Amino acid sequence: MNIGRILCIAIVLLIGLSINGIFAQDIKDSLVVYEVPKALFYSMHNDDFTVQVRNPGGRWESLYEYNVKVDMDTESNASMVYFDFSGTVELKIRKNNGNVGKVAVRPLSYGITPEVNENMIYLTLDRPRNISIEVDGDRLHNLHLFAQPIEESRPDPNDPNVIYFGPGVHEAPDKPGNVFQIKSGQTVYIHGSAAIKGKLLCDKVKDVRIIGRGMILQSERGVEIRHSENVEIDGVHIVNPKHYSVFGGESKGLKIRNITSFSCGPWTDGIDLMSCSDVEIDGVFMRNSDDCIAIYAHRWDFYGDAKNYKITNSTLWADVAHPTNIGAHGNTEHEGDTIENIIFSNIDILEHDEDDPCCKGAMAIIAADNNLVRNVTYENIRIEDIQEGRLFDLRVLNDPKYNTKSGRSIENIHFKNITYNGLDILPSQIIGFDEDRNVNGVTFDNVRINGEKITNAEQGDIIIGEYVKNIKFKK
Numbered sequence: 001m002n003i004g005r006i007l008c009i010a011i012v013l014l015i016g017l018s019i020n021g022i023f024a025q026d027i028k029d030s031l032v033v034y035e036v037p038k039a040l041f042y043s044m045h046n047d048d049f050t051v052q053v054r055n056p057g058g059r060w061e062s063l064y065e066y067n068v069k070v071d072m073d074t075e076s077n078a079s080m081v082y083f084d085f086s087g088t089v090e091l092k093i094r095k096n097n098g099n100v101g102k103v104a105v106r107p108l109s110y111g112i113t114p115e116v117n118e119n120m121i122y123l124t125l126d127r128p129r130n131i132s133i134e135v136d137g138d139r140l141h142n143l144h145l146f147a148q149p150i151e152e153s154r155p156d157p158n159d160p161n162v163i164y165f166g167p168g169v170h171e172a173p174d175k176p177g178n179v180f181q182i183k184s185g186q187t188v189y190i191h192g193s194a195a196i197k198g199k200l201l202c203d204k205v206k207d208v209r210i211i212g213r214g215m216i217l218q219s220e221r222g223v224e225i226r227h228s229e230n231v232e233i234d235g236v237h238i239v240n241p242k243h244y245s246v247f248g249g250e251s252k253g254l255k256i257r258n259i260t261s262f263s264c265g266p267w268t269d270g271i272d273l274m275s276c277s278d279v280e281i282d283g284v285f286m287r288n289s290d291d292c293i294a295i296y297a298h299r300w301d302f303y304g305d306a307k308n309y310k311i312t313n314s315t316l317w318a319d320v321a322h323p324t325n326i327g328a329h330g331n332t333e334h335e336g337d338t339i340e341n342i343i344f345s346n347i348d349i350l351e352h353d354e355d356d357p358c359c360k361g362a363m364a365i366i367a368a369d370n371n372l373v374r375n376v377t378y379e380n381i382r383i384e385d386i387q388e389g390r391l392f393d394l395r396v397l398n399d400p401k402y403n404t405k406s407g408r409s410i411e412n413i414h415f416k417n418i419t420y421n422g423l424d425i426l427p428s429q430i431i432g433f434d435e436d437r438n439v440n441g442v443t444f445d446n447v448r449i450n451g452e453k454i455t456n457a458e459q460g461d462i463i464i465g466e467y468v469k470n471i472k473f474k475k
Contacts (some may be wrong), residue, residue: 172198362391367407385422432467
């Protein structure tokens with residue numbers, strides 16, 4: 001073989017390796033950014049931050065900084081950006097109004113340490129994250145950055161079973177109420193450059209998917225699921241609805257994944273579910289001015305037990321009320337409902353601020369209205385410094401403000417690998433109602449407050465009230 005032919009083969013091989021390398025890099029490091037809907041360009045911008053993103057060594061892409069309202073007590077304006085990626089991305093964030101001192105990236109458990117140079121903040125992400133970037137402790141005018149995984153596929157807009165919201169703003173056709181009615185078997189897709197103004201209503205339907213990367217914006221409620229089965233919500237951003245972000249009643253087989261939520265008003269809970277069962281909630285970021293996740297039995301025209309919940313890998317930020325709340329509403333017209341088999345796992349709690357003296361608890365079980373609450377596990381829960389409230393609040397009660405009877409009891413509650421790092425807060429409490437309506441069986445396993453493992457109630461500042469038995473602290 002002559003030297004010229006050898007050189008040609010070598011060049012071809014090098015080109016092939018280079019192309020394969022570029023292709024592999026494209027597969028590994030991908031980035032998708034979304035343009036703001038033109039109708040929102042001026043009305044929704046927040047100028048506190050300027051945010052750019054890129055794959056390492058690539059071109060910087062500008063993100064649109066949306067204004068979101070947070071914290072009902074102050075009605076503050078915060079910022080939100082979002083994009084999709086795989087591999088690694090670099091972020092460049094300019095603080096436009098004022099200097100930058102200390103910068104916190106929360107949840108702190110992620111261990112993300114930014115670089116700061118004058119009013120510039122630099123950080124790198126190697127996996128999808130929902131994070132808050134806070135300058136000099138300002139949690140009210142912070143930047144929420146949602147870096148989601150790249151969509152695996154998009155539905156066909158021409159499919160008759162697909163409701164496809166492409167780029168732009170879409171007003172609900174069904175008025176009064178501003179409602180998009182969803183039918184059984186339909187997939188609703190909201191493009192990342194789309195915003196819909198109206199509630200998505202699933203009423204007596206089954207096998208529905210609501211997916212995408214766009215926004216449900218300033219609706220009466222975000223998604224309402226009534227008397228339905230097998231409804232999935234994945235990836236959408238629900239921004240400042242007038243009431244609940246996701247509202248479920250007497251439904252089963254619900255999957256709520258990778259959604260983000262902001263609310264700033266009375267009764268603007270994040271995810272409220274009444275008499276629902278077989279529920280999965282995963283990877284959500286909820287910042288609400290009422291309960292972030294509430295699990296009830298009977299309320300209004302919804303009846304029945306609430307069973308089999310798995311809430312995982314999520315971040316909860318209650319500007320007002322509870323990050324988690326179980327049991328306050330039930331059926332007093334018969335022997336009562338049962339709320340059972342609930343797991344909260346791998347959760348970061350960024351705030352809990354509750355002024356109502358009857359209802360304080362980052363992890364709250366308030367058994368009322370003849371409810372029996374049992375078999376609830378909180379594991380791998382990290383609570384950062386909170387304004388006002390308790391860590392644990394377990395009570396069987398009848399609060400005339402909300403209830404007509406006490407609950408039946410609370411049974412078999414397990415707290416495992418719980419950490420709180422912050423300033424002093426109100427004592428936790430465990431209190432029954434009477435001999436028959438009591439709290440029976442609470443286990444604390446590796447609960448730590450500011451690094452100290454809690455081995456008894458006094459050390460953990462936990463009030464053990466009347467009608468309570470079988471409280472255990474694992475050594």
